[in-house]
Amino acid sequence: MVNIRNLDPSASPLDYYGSELRRLREEADLNQPQLGKILYCTGSLIGQIETAKKVPTREFSERLDAALMTSGSFSRLVGLVLRSQLPTWFQAYAEMEARATYLSTFQAQLVYGLLQTEGYARAVLGVENPDRLDEMVAARMDRQRILGREHPPVLCVVLDEGALHREIGGADVMRSQLLHLLGFLDHPWIQVQVLPFRVGQHAAMMGSFNLLRFDDDPDLFYAESYDSGHMTANPQVIRERSVGYARLQASALSREDSAALIERVMRERYGHEPGPAVA
Incomplete structure (x- = not known):
């Protein structure tokens, strides 16, 4: 099932990551399963990250930067995302x-x-x-x-x-x-x-x-x-x-x-x- 929950990008680094992932994926004219195939993961995982239900890893972020040609944006952002998971x-x-x-x-x-x-x-x-x-x-x-x-x-x-x-x-x-x-x-x-x-x-x-x-x-x-x-x-x-x-x-x-x-x-x-x- 495709996840379409809307996020407030200002709510947290995780929400911002998810909203940027969705925005850039759609700009690339890819649906979640298509991007998942490129990244060797499921479309469901893409959807969970886009809706801030799952935290991305550094490896995922690096592959995402390569797939969407984002010049390391997600690799830089994931550090803030992971730190925000600390108490x-x-x-x-x-x-x-x-x-x-x-x-x-x-x-x-x-x-x-x-x-x-x-x-x-x-x-x-x-x-x-x-x-x-x-x-x-x-x-x-x-x-x-x-x-x-x-x-x-x-x-x-x-x-x-x-x-x-x-x-x-x-x-x-x-x-x-x-x-x-x-x-x-x-x-x-x-x-x-x-x-x-x-x-x-x-x-x-x-x-x-x-x-x-x-x-x-x-x-x-x-x-x-x-x-x-x-x-x-x-x-x-x-x-x-x-x-x-x-x-x-x-x-x-x-x-x-x-x-x-x-x-x-x-x-x-x-x-x-x-x-x-x-x-």
Whole structure:
């Protein structure tokens, strides 16, 4: 069935994407099934995207740009569309994260979002967002694109050992996630350290937090509560948390020892003998 629902292009980036897709498809004198055949997808999918019922992927957008010769318009727009799928309270942080030169994070329970595999992210997000799971996973995966830029940010991660043992999504998902973390051992701009249980009390007993540094803007501190995020450039907060983070790094295992612990947990808890780590 052809979807003909009218959209308000100003309502959201997703509505604008859908309205532009319909406008340009009609200008090309193509119906939904015809465009779907060109893009190797169904006409129904075209209709769902045109009516803002489904979120487009980057791959779809790139193929669409090629098919309609739009000079990359949809590939540029899809980033806004995917970011708009993030919780409203998180979007401001995501924008700053994408601009940061240095990212430092302590994670008390979970692997940091920028280092999550799709399976792990799907298990985490599916707990409270089953109705929008595909959209939110796509948005989280899209955030990770900053790590593949020509000039990516420096990312330092201190991960509580508990995150290695908390079985998210089952053993297969955890094996893939821990193997993914091992792949960053020799990465030039990413450092993963594990804070072992034996450390006991430490400088982040209040929970997870992030520190963002920029070339031309003040540093930022970010932490989350249940359904909101707190971001501040207060110099005293930045000073205190920066010292606290330095203490966490000093208490954590080295990169090499962290990788050895991750590998041991993966083997003993999730039953896997890893091959060579690949960055």
